[in-house]
Amino acid sequence: MVARTSRRTQAERREQTGSALLRAAAELVVEGGVQALTLARVGERAGYSRGIVTHHFGSKKALVDALAKASQSGFVPEAPHEPGLDRLLHLIDGYIAALGGLRTMSRAFLLLWAEATTSPDLAETFRERDEHFRTDLRADVAAGVAAGTIRADLDPHDVAVAVLGQLRGIGLQHQLDPAAVPTERLRRVVADQWRRALVPTP
Structure with a gap:
C-alpha cells in the first residue's frame, strides 16, 4: 500500500515538472521565437537543470512536439454535440x-x-x-452530409482545409493586432457565414 502511494506521488511530481517545463518553453517562444528555445534555457526558466529537461523530453524536437500538442488544446473547445454541423459550428465559435x-x-x-x-x-x-x-473537421462535415444538414455537393476535405485556414489566419491576425480582430463579434459572424455556406438550400 505504501509503495503504491509513493509511485503515485512520483508520477504527480513528474507531471508537475513536465507542465512547468512546457510553460517555460512557451514563454521563451513568445519572447524570442523558436530560436530562443534551448533545453538549457527551458530548464533555467523553469528552475530546473538542463538534465531534467533532457530526461523528460530527450531532445529539442521532442520538446517542441510536446509543446505543440499541449498548446493546441487551448483552442479546441469541448464538443457537447455528436459529429455534424452543430459540432463544427461550435468548434468554429469556440476557437475564435x-x-x-x-x-x-x-x-x-x-x-x-x-x-x-x-x-x-x-x-x-x-x-x-x-x-x-x-480529420476532426472532415468527420463533422461527412456526418452533416450523411444527416442532410450539410450540402451533399461539398467535399469534406476541402471544407476542412478552408475552415482550418480561416481559423489559423484569424489567430495570426489577432496575434499581430488584437484591437483589429474583435473576437466576440467575429466569432458569431464567422460561424454564421459557415452555417449559410454549408446548410442545404430549401
Whole structure:
C-alpha cells in the first residue's frame, strides 16, 4: 500500500515538472521565437537543470512536439454535440472566442505554427497537428452530409482545409493586432457565414 502511494506521488511530481517545463518553453517562444528555445534555457526558466529537461523530453524536437500538442488544446473547445454541423459550428465559435483570452501556451502554438512554414525541423510536427485537426473537421462535415444538414455537393476535405485556414489566419491576425480582430463579434459572424455556406438550400 505504501509503495503504491509513493509511485503515485512520483508520477504527480513528474507531471508537475513536465507542465512547468512546457510553460517555460512557451514563454521563451513568445519572447524570442523558436530560436530562443534551448533545453538549457527551458530548464533555467523553469528552475530546473538542463538534465531534467533532457530526461523528460530527450531532445529539442521532442520538446517542441510536446509543446505543440499541449498548446493546441487551448483552442479546441469541448464538443457537447455528436459529429455534424452543430459540432463544427461550435468548434468554429469556440476557437475564435478563445483568441480573446490567449494564454502564453496558445500564443506559442500560433508562433510555432507560422514558423513551421520555413523550418523543416518544425514542419513535420505541425503538419501532423494540422492533419489531426482536419480529420476532426472532415468527420463533422461527412456526418452533416450523411444527416442532410450539410450540402451533399461539398467535399469534406476541402471544407476542412478552408475552415482550418480561416481559423489559423484569424489567430495570426489577432496575434499581430488584437484591437483589429474583435473576437466576440467575429466569432458569431464567422460561424454564421459557415452555417449559410454549408446548410442545404430549401
